[in-house]
Amino acid sequence: MYALVDAVSYYASCEKVFDPSIRNKPVVVLTNNDGCICAVCPIARRLGVPKFKPYFQIKHFLAKHNVVIRSSNYELYADLSEKMMNVIARYCDNQYVYSIDESFLQFKHYSNIIDDWHEYGHKIRRAVWKETRLPVGVGFGSTPTLAKAANHAAKKLPGFNGVAIVDDDASRKEVLSRMSVTDVWGIGNRLGKRLNVLSINTGWDLANQSAKLMRTQFSVVVERTVNELNGIACLSWDDIRRPKKEIFSTRSFGQRVNDSYSLNTALVSHGAIVARKVRQQQSLIKRLVIFAASSPHDDNYYNKSIIHEFSVATDNTLTIATAISAVIHDIYLSGVNYYRCGVGAIELTNNQFMQHDMFSASDDNPELMHCYDGINNRYGNDSLKVAAEGINEKWHMRREFLSPSFTSKWRDIPKIEC
DNA sequence: TCTGGGGTCCTAGGACCC
């Protein structure tokens, strides 16, 4: 049995944790640079606020309905995520944190211990709410895709109240026939439209297709989804937890950048983020892509990328920073108003099997990076930086509606007045 | 006045080589 536990409009719910005065109000959270709407709380959803629309296009509508607007406060969301995941982990010995607000649980040999999955799901919900004030939905299913579907039902379909179980034919039919096919994990808008043409409109319609036929008409991914919807597991626990094949850090600037120094500081900062994530999943970077671009909405769209190959795969932030700084003059073109830039590790290797270079000494220093990560984990990721990342760079993102740093700054810690 | 997210994976097609 699998379970998927995830939060209801996570970012918006996080904003409500330390500010009870907005709990009963419509709340939306904006993406980086306050560009688009990326989280809509249930109250705002009922007003008809769409997800992923550019903020400036919907500004007036939000003002008219007194919607509370917040910029993304990632430090807060990351801290609350850790708390939430720790609570959930107590309920299963096999947890995989899939994203900032989702975790899969695999229950092996639990059938003797748990006789009422429904009650168990509510136990998890109550504990998370009590300890973090975050609302979560819990979906149980015999395959990961069914657990996802059950989670959808738990949160979105009337009558489920936060917990759903899909483990037999009756519950499969009940849940899948009430789900649009695009609510199935792995079926997006494009595939949805093509499936609709074939009169496949609900999850149940899709489950009743021939998997083989779906493969020839669409892809191996759709074939797998059909099987999963029928209780035939295709995604193993190892598939879900597989290390990433690529790791990127990219961002648009708070204000346009047109000098090479600023561009370099931004790129080195992205390099540091990528390196940190790579160390977390115990990989090493063999090849790195470094890119910078103007906006695709500009008249003369400019986009330049360079691939750097390390002779010895590395996870060392200093080595990566040096490599980036060495190519900045091939990336930078005077006169371009840069809109975004980024760095991506596009070829990764396992750090257990490091291939050394016979002809050059390795400058990797695992102890240094271990110490560096230790300090940043303890005091926040900005505590220790490479000098080339710069200090207080003007390109940092716009966050006009930022909530206080309730969990990471002494001055912002909530006060209780008696 | 201007404003348009970020991450991951996959594939088609072009360039190049033998």
Next chain:
DNA sequence: TCTGGGGTCCTAGGACCC
């Protein structure tokens, strides 16, 4: 004179997710 295969690497773009 004309036509032919298969591999690798790279890039751009599509698709999906949140």
